[in-house]
Amino acid sequence: MKYSMQIFRAAALVVAAGAVGACLPLLITSANVLSLMTQAVIYAIGTLGVGFLLRQNGHVSFGHAAYYGLSGYGIVLCSKFLGLTTGPAILLVISLTGLFAFVVGLVIVRTPGIAFAMITLAIGQVFYILMAKARGFTGGVDGLVVEMSEKIFGLSSNLFGKPGSMFVVCWLTLVLVVFLLSLLIRSRFGALTEAIRENEERARFIGYKTVVPRAAIYTVSAMVCALAGTLSSLYSAFVSPDSLHWSLSGSLLVASLLGGTSLLSGTVIGAAVYFLLKDVLSEVTTHWMSIIGVCLIAVIVFWPEGIAGGLSRGARKLRALAGRS
Amino acid sequence: MNEAYALEVENLTVRYGGVVAVNGVSLKLKRGEIRGLIGPNGAGKSTVIDAISGRRASTGKVLLDGREISSLNVVQRRWIGLSRSFQRTSIFPAMRVRDQIKVAAARIPDCDVDELLEEFGLVPFQDKVAAEIGYGDQRRLDLSLAFLGKPSVLLLDEPMAGLSSEESRRLADHLQNLTRNWGVSLLLVEHDMEIVFGISDVVTVLESGKLIAENKPDIVRADPHVRAAYLGSAA
Numbered sequence: 351m352k353y354s355m356q357i358f359r360a361a362a363l364v365v366a367a368g369a370v371g372a373c374l375p376l377l378i379t380s381a382n383v384l385s386l387m388t389q390a391v392i393y394a395i396g397t398l399g400v401g402f403l404l405r406q407n408g409h410v411s412f413g414h415a416a417y418y419g420l421s422g423y424g425i426v427l428c429s430k431f432l433g434l435t436t437g438p439a440i441l442l443v444i445s446l447t448g449l450f451a452f453v454v455g456l457v458i459v460r461t462p463g464i465a466f467a468m469i470t471l472a473i474g475q476v477f478y479i480l481m482a483k484a485r486g487f488t489g490g491v492d493g494l495v496v497e498m499s500e501k502i503f504g505l506s507s508n509l510f511g512k513p514g515s516m517f518v519v520c521w522l523t524l525v526l527v528v529f530l531l532s533l534l535i536r537s538r539f540g541a542l543t544e545a546i547r548e549n550e551e552r553a554r555f556i557g558y559k560t561v562v563p564r565a566a567i568y569t570v571s572a573m574v575c576a577l578a579g580t581l582s583s584l585y586s587a588f589v590s591p592d593s594l595h596w597s598l599s600g601s602l603l604v605a606s607l608l609g610g611t612s613l614l615s616g617t618v619i620g621a622a623v624y625f626l627l628k629d630v631l632s633e634v635t636t637h638w639m640s641i642i643g644v645c646l647i648a649v650i651v652f653w654p655e656g657i658a659g660g661l662s663r664g665a666r667k668l669r670a671l672a673g674r675s
Numbered sequence: 676m677n678e679a680y681a682l683e684v685e686n687l688t689v690r691y692g693g694v695v696a697v698n699g700v701s702l703k704l705k706r707g708e709i710r711g712l713i714g715p716n717g718a719g720k721s722t723v724i725d726a727i728s729g730r731r732a733s734t735g736k737v738l739l740d741g742r743e744i745s746s747l748n749v750v751q752r753r754w755i756g757l758s759r760s761f762q763r764t765s766i767f768p769a770m771r772v773r774d775q776i777k778v779a780a781a782r783i784p785d786c787d788v789d790e791l792l793e794e795f796g797l798v799p800f801q802d803k804v805a806a807e808i809g810y811g812d813q814r815r816l817d818l819s820l821a822f823l824g825k826p827s828v829l830l831l832d833e834p835m836a837g838l839s840s841e842e843s844r845r846l847a848d849h850l851q852n853l854t855r856n857w858g859v860s861l862l863l864v865e866h867d868m869e870i871v872f873g874i875s876d877v878v879t880v881l882e883s884g885k886l887i888a889e890n891k892p893d894i895v896r897a898d899p900h901v902r903a904a905y906l907g908s909a910a
Contacts, residue, residue, distance in 0.1 A: 541770075541778045548767035555728070555765075556779040556820055557753035 356536055364529045371521035375514035384513035386629060391520040392581045393605070394621035395527055399574030400599070401606030401617030402531055406540070406567045407459065408547040410467045412599045413474030414575045417447050419594030420477060421576040422583030426494045427487065435499040436507065436584075444576050451572030455565030474596050482591040493590025496583045510584040520581050527574055528614050534570070535614070543567050575602075604642065608649055610656015619658050680741070681706045681860035682727070682757075682828045687735035689719070689726050689884075696722045697733070698884040704828065709854055709861045711875035711892070713868070715905050719884040720864040721762060724830045727862070728752060728759045740827055756827030760834055764817045768806035772797055772816055775805065776823070783824040794853070795819040811842050818846075825857045832864050843867055847874050872896060880905060 378384055400414050424443035428434045434442065458469045481488045488494060498507040509515040534540050546553045546560045553560050583589045592598070601624065609620020627645065631638035653660030682704040689697040697719040704710050712720050726733035729749040737745050739757050747755070767775045773792065780786040792798050795815045800808045805816060814834065821829055834850070835843040847870045854861050865871050871878060872892040880888040880895060882904045888895050895901055 538778070538781050541774055542781070544770060545767045545775060545778045548769050549765060552761075552765045552767065552820065554749050555753060555759060556823065557750055557782065559750055 353536065357533065360529060360532055364525050367525045368522055371525065372518050374521070375517055381513050384517050386625075388513050388517040388520055388585060389582075390622055390625040391517065391524050392578050392585065393602075393625050394618045395520070395524050395581065396575050396578035396598075397602050397605045397609070397617045397621035397624075398524075398527055398531065398614065399571040399578065400602040401609070401611045401614075401620070402574065403568060403571035404603075404606060405611040405614075406535070406543045406547060407564050409459070409564075409568070410463075410603065411470040411571070412467050412596050412603070413470030413472070414572065414602060415594050415596060415598035416474040416477040417451065417572040417575040418579035418582070418598065418602075419481065419589065419591070421447060421579035422496060422589030422593060423481060423488060423494065425580065425583060426496055426589065429497065429499075436502045437499070440502070440580050444573055444580065447576040448569050448573045452565055452569040455568035455572075456561060459561060459564035459568055470599075471596055474594065474599055478591055478594040478596070481594055488591075491591055493588055493592075496587045496589055498584065498587070502584070511587060516581075516585050520585075523577065523581065524618070527577065528618065531570075531574075532614055539563065539566075604646055606656075608646055608657060610653070610659040612655050613658045613662065616656045616658030620656060623657060679706065680704060681708070681739070682862070683736070683738040683741075684723075684727060685736040685738075687723065687726055687733055687737070689722050689731055689733045696884050697726060697881075699735070700881070700884070700886050701735075702879055702886070702889065704860045704862060705876075706827075706860055707854060707858050708876045709851065709863060709874055711871035711878040712862055712864045712881065713866075713871055713878060713905065714881035717883075718881040718905075720881055721832050722884075723881070724759060724832050724862065724864060728757060728830055753826075756824075757830070758821045758823070758826035758828070759830040760817055760821040760832055762832045762836060764810070764813045766805050766813055766816050766820065768804070770805060771802055772805055772808065773801040775816075776819060779820050779823050786824055791819050791823065795822075811838055814838060814846070822853065822857070822859070826859060828860045828862065830862045830864075833866065834863070835865055835867050835870060840867075843870055850874065 375384060396414070396418055400411055403409050403411055421443050424446065425436060425439045428439035428442055429436065454473065458466060461469060482491050484490070498510065500507055502510065510519065542558060543563050546558070546563060550560050579593060582593065605620040605624035606617045607620065608623055609618065610616035624642065627642055628638060631641050649657060655663070680703045685701050687697055687700045688695065700723060702710070712723065714720050722731060725731035727737055729747060729752050735745070736743060739752070739755060742755070744752050744755065744757065773788070776788050776791055780788050780791070792801055795818060797812065797816060797819060800812055805813060808816070814837070818834060821831070835846060838846065850861065851874045853859060863871065863875065875892055877889065878892050878895040879886060880901050887904060888898050888901045890898070
C-alpha cells in the first residue's frame with residue numbers, strides 16, 4: 351500500500367475512532383464507570399510513551415514516571431512563579447520536558463540493555479526524592495493542588511474535572527497521539543530508528559549517525575508521558591510524588607508488554623487490560639499484582655508479541671483458513 | 676598522494692594493549708582493482724579492515740581518493756565512499772528486505788533501489804522479513820547494503836563464509852563483474868584461496884601483523900616465503 355494511501359486510511363480511522371469515543375459518554379451514564387475509563391485512557395497515553403520507546407529503540411525505561419509526574423508539578427510551578435495561565439504553562443512544560451529528555455537522551459541512549467534501564471530508574475528516583483523532599487516548592491509527600499485558570503485552550507476548566515467531558519478530551523488526545531506516532535513509525539525516520547534498533551553498527555556503516563535519532567525517539571516518548579501526566583493532574587487537580595515513583599514506570603512497562611509493542615494499538619489494549627484487571631482484582635485481593643504477574647508470564651510464554659500481536663496472528667490464521675475453504 | 680589510487684594505507688599500526696596486531700602495514704589500491712588480503716588466522720587481516728574502516732583505533736595514514744581520512748569516523752568515511760561488510764552477516768533481521776535497502780538508500784542521490792534488488796537477485800524476497808530468507812540470500816542482502824551508492828572502495832571481510840562452493844563461485848563472478856561495471860575497488864579478505872587467486876589483480880599476504888608479500892597472484896602463489904608461512908599445500 352502506498353504511503354499516501356496509508357495516511358488516508360489512518361486519518362479515516364482517526365476520525366471514526368474520535369467520533370465513537372466522543373459518543374461514549376452519551377451511552378454510559380455511570381460517573382464511576384466514566385471516571386474509570388478516563389483514567390484508563392490517560393494511562394493508555396502514558397503506556398504509549400513507554401511502549402513507543404521499546405518499539406523503536408528497544409529500550410526498557412523504568413524512569414518515565416518522572417516525565418509523567420513532573421509535568422503536573424511544572425504546571426503548578428509555572429503558574430506560581432512565572433504567572434502563566436494553565437494553557438501556556440502546559441505548552442511550556444511539555445516543551446521543556448522534550449528539551450530535557452533530548453539532552454538526557456543524548457547521553458543515556460548510548461548505553462545498552464540493562465544499563466539503560468538502571469540509568470532511567472536512577473534518574474526517575476532522583477526526581478521522586480526531590481519532589482518528596484523539597485517541601486517548600488512541592489509540598490513534599492502531601493503534594494500540590496493544581497489550580498487552573500478559568501479557560502484552558504479556550505475550554506472551560508470545569509470540563510477537565512468532569513468524567514464525561516474529560517473522557518472525551520482524553521480520548522481525542524489518545525487518538526491524536528496514536529495517529530501522530532503511527533505517522534512517525536511509517537516515515538523514513540521511523541524506518542531508520544527501526545534499523546538502528548535492529549543493528550546499530552550496520553546502521554553506522556551504511557552512513558547514519560545513530561545517537562541523535564535514538565535520543566529523538568526518547569524525547570518523543572518522554573513528551574507523550576508528560577502529556578499523560580498533564581491530563582492526569584488536570585483531571586485530579588492534584589499532583590504528588592507518587593506520580594513519579596518507579597512503580598508507575600514499571601506498571602506502564604508491564605501494560606505495554608501485556609498488549610505488545612509491535613503494534614501501537616497493542617500498547618493501548620495492554621493499558622486497558624491492565625487497568626481493568628487492576629480495578630477488578632484490587633476489589634477481591636490486596637495481592638492483585640501477583641495475579642497480573644501471572645497474566646504477564648502467560649502472555650509472554652504463549653503470545654510473545656503481546657495480546658494485540660497474538661490477536662493479529664489469530665486473525666491472519668482465520669483469514670487463511672477462510673481462504674482455503 | 677596519488678589520485679590513481681582509490682585507497683592508500685601508510686604505516687598502519689594497531690595495538691591491543693601491549694600486543695601489536697598490525698605492524699606498519701602499507702598498501703595501495705588502484706581504482707577498479709581487486710586486492711586479495713590473505714594470511715593465517717591471527718595475521719591481522721580483519722584488523723586491517725577494521726582500522727581502515729574506522730572501527731578500530733589505529734596509527735598511520737589512510738587516504739581515500741587522495742584525501743586523508745584517518746581522523747574521520749565510520750559514518751563520515753562511508754559518506755565519502757568507503758564501505759565494508761563483516762565476517763558475520765550484518766543486516767536488519769526484523770525488517771523487510773526492500774525496506775532496509777530503502778532506508779540505506781534514502782540519503783544517497785540517484786540511488787536506484789530496484790536496480791540494486793535486481794543486481795543482487797533479491798527481487799523474489801523483497802517483501803520478506805530478512806530473518807526469514809536463506810543464509811545465502813542474507814549474504815547477498817548484506818553485500819547489497821555494502822555496495823549501496825557504488826562506493827569508491829569496498830572492504831569485504833570473508834564474504835564467502837558459510838556459502839557452498841557453488842554459491843562462492845557465483846558470488847566471486849558477481850563481485851568481479853560489479854567492480855568492473857561500477858568502478859568499485861575491492862579489498863577482499865577470504866580464506867578460499869581458489870577464489871582469491873582467481874579474481875584478485877594483486878594479492879597481499881600478512882603474517883603476524885606484518886606484510887610479507889605483495890604481487891600478482893601467480894607470483895605470490897610461487898613465493899616460497901608465502902608457501903611456508905601460509906599456503907602450504909593449498910598453493
